Amino acid sequence: xxxxxxSHELKAFWRSKNTGKSIAIRIVMAxxxxxxxxxMLLVGFFLDKVLKHLFPNDSLIFSFCGIILIYxxxxxxxxxxxxxLPTLRVQPYLQLPIKRNTIVGYLALTAMFSVFxxxxxxxxxxxxxxxxxxxxxxxxxxxxxxxxxxxSIFNNYLALYIKRKANLNGWIFLIVAAVMVLIGxxxxxxHIISIRNISYLFFGNLMHHPVIARVPVLLGAGMFYxxxxxxxxxxxxxxxxxxxxxxKSSTEFxxxxxxxxxxxxxxxxxxxxxxxxxxxxxxxxxxxFLFYGLIFYGKPGLKDSDTFKVFIGMFMTGFFIISxxxxxxxWQASHFDGLMVSKVNFTNFLKGKYxxxxxxxxxxxxxxxxxxxxxxxxxxxxxxMYLWNLGVSxxxxxxxxxxxxxxxxxxxxxxxxWEGVGASQLLxxxxxxxxxxxxxxxxxxxxxxxxxxxxxxxxxxAGILTRNYWIQVLEADFYKRKFTITExxxxx
Amino acid sequence: MIQIKDLKKVYSGxxxxxxxxxxxxxxxxxxxxxxxxxxxxxxxxxxxxxxxxETGEVxxxxxxxxxxxxxxNYTASYLDEGxxxxxxxxxxxxxFIGGLHQQTRAHVDDFLAGYADFFNGEILKKGKYIRDLSKxxxxxxxxxxxxxxxxxxLMLDEPFANIDPTTQFRLxxxxxxxxxxxxxxxxxxxDLNHITDVCDRILLMEKGKLIKDIATSSSTLAELxxxxxxxxxxxxxxxxxxxxxxH
Numbered sequence: 001x002x003x004x005x006x007s008h009e010l011k012a013f014w015r016s017k018n019t020g021k022s023i024a025i026r027i028v029m030a031x032x033x034x035x036x037x038x039x040m041l042l043v044g045f046f047l048d049k050v051l052k053h054l055f056p057n058d059s060l061i062f063s064f065c066g067i068i069l070i071y072x073x074x075x076x077x078x079x080x081x082x083x084x085l086p087t088l089r090v091q092p093y094l095q096l097p098i099k100r101n102t103i104v105g106y107l108a109l110t111a112m113f114s115v116f117x118x119x120x121x122x123x124x125x126x127x128x129x130x131x132x133x134x135x136x137x138x139x140x141x142x143x144x145x146x147x148x149x150x151x152s153i154f155n156n157y158l159a160l161y162i163k164r165k166a167n168l169n170g171w172i173f174l175i176v177a178a179v180m181v182l183i184g185x186x187x188x189x190x191h192i193i194s195i196r197n198i199s200y201l202f203f204g205n206l207m208h209h210p211v212i213a214r215v216p217v218l219l220g221a222g223m224f225y226x227x228x229x230x231x232x233x234x235x236x237x238x239x240x241x242x243x244x245x246x247x248k249s250s251t252e253f254x255x256x257x258x259x260x261x262x263x264x265x266x267x268x269x270x271x272x273x274x275x276x277x278x279x280x281x282x283x284x285x286x287x288x289f290l291f292y293g294l295i296f297y298g299k300p301g302l303k304d305s306d307t308f309k310v311f312i313g314m315f316m317t318g319f320f321i322i323s324x325x326x327x328x329x330x331w332q333a334s335h336f337d338g339l340m341v342s343k344v345n346f347t348n349f350l351k352g353k354y355x356x357x358x359x360x361x362x363x364x365x366x367x368x369x370x371x372x373x374x375x376x377x378x379x380x381x382x383x384x385m386y387l388w389n390l391g392v393s394x395x396x397x398x399x400x401x402x403x404x405x406x407x408x409x410x411x412x413x414x415x416x417x418w419e420g421v422g423a424s425q426l427l428x429x430x431x432x433x434x435x436x437x438x439x440x441x442x443x444x445x446x447x448x449x450x451x452x453x454x455x456x457x458x459x460x461x462a463g464i465l466t467r468n469y470w471i472q473v474l475e476a477d478f479y480k481r482k483f484t485i486t487e488x489x490x491x492x
Numbered sequence: 493m494i495q496i497k498d499l500k501k502v503y504s505g506x507x508x509x510x511x512x513x514x515x516x517x518x519x520x521x522x523x524x525x526x527x528x529x530x531x532x533x534x535x536x537x538x539x540x541x542x543x544x545x546e547t548g549e550v551x552x553x554x555x556x557x558x559x560x561x562x563x564x565n566y567t568a569s570y571l572d573e574g575x576x577x578x579x580x581x582x583x584x585x586x587x588f589i590g591g592l593h594q595q596t597r598a599h600v601d602d603f604l605a606g607y608a609d610f611f612n613g614e615i616l617k618k619g620k621y622i623r624d625l626s627k628x629x630x631x632x633x634x635x636x637x638x639x640x641x642x643x644x645x646l647m648l649d650e651p652f653a654n655i656d657p658t659t660q661f662r663l664x665x666x667x668x669x670x671x672x673x674x675x676x677x678x679x680x681x682x683d684l685n686h687i688t689d690v691c692d693r694i695l696l697m698e699k700g701k702l703i704k705d706i707a708t709s710s711s712t713l714a715e716l717x718x719x720x721x722x723x724x725x726x727x728x729x730x731x732x733x734x735x736x737x738x739h
Contacts, residue, residue, distance in 0.1 A: 246619075248581055249581075249619065264588055268577060335576060337537075337575055338576060342592055343593060343641075410579065411623075483542075487543070
């Protein structure tokens with residue numbers, strides 16, 4: 001039975017529309033994943049060098065033993081945010097004559113297929129083979145390997161257990177997060193406890209008594225069993241899925257009433273962002289990106305580079321345009337038919353997009369004003385890039401939106417979600433990121449960077465002033481592709 | 493009201509809709525019946541300019557629907573949940589649709605108050621987004637939003653599916669009512685009783701073609717039942733799928 005489940009799962013993966021049919025996307029995905037893996041492998045392979053550099057006074061194995069538990073604490077934290085619960089896929093099997101134990105067992109087992117369980121192997125195993133095996137012998141190395149598997153499994157199921165509980169009661173997540181932050185603070189800020197020492201207490205002893213490798217294995221098995229029991233007792237769809245029943249109230253944005261029909265469309269789109277998981281996370285990301293400048297402007301070498309400021313300015317004032325705009329119209333895929341047959345004027349529809357992006361960019365620009373701390377020039381460049389985004393980036397993004405016919409399921413999370421990603425997202429990046437530099441760099445080489453900046457500002461302003469023209473162009477362009485887009489959006 | 497000329501749609505080599513000529517006159521109430529795959533929904537979508545036909549065109553008030561937007565002013569339609577904005581509350585959705593037709597909130601509230609029975613207390617002020625409503629209740633929202641637009645031409649695709657018997661009766665009365673007021677209606681259904689009750693004219697589709705176009709009379713139901721009950725003599729009664737579908 002388990003093998004039948006497994007083959008269904010594989011089919012579901014390969015036949016799902018969002019696996020990405022086009023080869024280009026698969027290649028890019030594969031390259032990205034490989035790159036990440038390679039990076040991790042590199043860190044794992046040179047972990048001894050890294051540790052030597054970080055803790056020059058301690059012995060290698062001592063510092064290695066020390067970091068393991070710290071790693072797992074971070075891992076638990078990221079698991080809680082990123083790891084997906086394997087749930088609703090069991091729906092079609094529940095009413096069939098299949099033993100509950102089989103279903104639950106399968107559900108619990110597939111939870112092991114998570115990238116997170118690969119990281120410790122890549123990170124720690126090279127070190128174990130290089131150093132531990134050499135210094136302490138085969139038995140100890142084996143004990144290390146077993147322990148690491150044990151803790152990984154424990155972490156895996158602990159994270160899932162917490163997530164399942166948190167689905168029923170949102171406070172649990174907050175409490176767990178608070179506890180973890182407190183543990184972190186207690187160690188790194190207040191120095192009350194030392195995770196390094198606790199970690200060493202176990203792994204140090206493991207060196208002399210390899211038998212205690214049984215402890216993490218038992219912990220892992222215990223956690224698995226706890227999950228198994230919990231799932232078995234709660235094998236009801238409404239409890240497995242993450243729905244919370246709260247009273248949803250209607251909201252209004254009175255300011256938007258000034259914009260008439262366009263304002264209504266923008267109000268709907270703001271609700272779309274606030275009430276759905278994936279667009280909400282792109283909103284949060286744009287807020288986080290406002291700190292992007294802090295990373296670079298603080299560095300003395302980069303502080304004086306205007307080229308960098310152009311790049312960072314564009315990103316900070318325009319990240320929302322990029323992150324939300326690249327999936328434009330797909331967000332509305334589920335009700336696009338409705339929009340097309342109702343009395344929505346497409347000109348107003350486009351004006352709504354311009355208005356939304358203008359508001360978001362303006363807010364981002366206002367929030368980046370404190371960067372004036374790094375000099376007036378920074379603010380000036382931010383302002384120029386803000387004009388550029390309003391005048392040029394929005395139009396580019398909307399032009400590519402007309403070429404995007406991939407449906408997006410709003411309710412699913414953003415992390416590792418490749419749904420709706422197509423060639424248009426990959427191509428969109430090119431003109432968006434490169435265009436400012438095509439204008440700026442020649443002037444810089446010529447020795448008049450400020451002329452380049454002025455030209456960009458002028459193009460931005462020109463773009464803003466000629467918006468109505470671009471809206472007409474985009475509308476005509478849309479009607480050429482309307483049927484392709486509506487059909488694509490109907491394709492679940 | 494609606495004129496169809498040489499309309500043809502082909503999906504991967506198969507002709508799914510092929511209608512050389514059809515006219516729906518103002519004030520008619522037209523019912524569309526046919527088995528699954530007969531091309532009913534595809535026809536609806538082409539009338540709404542959501543699918544591009546291979547050949548031919550659809551005229552609404554003597555103007556092609558493709559490339560024009562005037563028909564949106566007097567046409568209201570509900571085909572499936574894809575017509576609803578599912579992350580809005582029903583109220584927000586009604587206000588949005590009303591706003592598109594320059595109706596004030598007070599006007600929308602007034603209108604909705606008249607549909608309290610139809611909603612049966614399950615739609616308004618329940619604190620749910622449309623996506624959290626059951627399929628039947630979503631259908632109710634879709635139908636009500638159509639009526640809110642006070643259309644001259646109303647299109648509903650299988651509105652009787654998913655809704656409870658009481659609402660089915662209410663919907664029949666509503667449809668008869670709006671038709672009396674001069675609204676042209678085009679409704680598809682698998683329920684032959686309902687459709688012959690509500691519509692003056694029945695179109696029967698089979699594999700993309702209109703094979704019957706009859707004015708409803710006392711013998712229409714029997715005629716349709718005879719058509720749909722093909723093979724009833726050779727196969728046990730359980731195979732009489734079509735009438736039972738969607739119930």
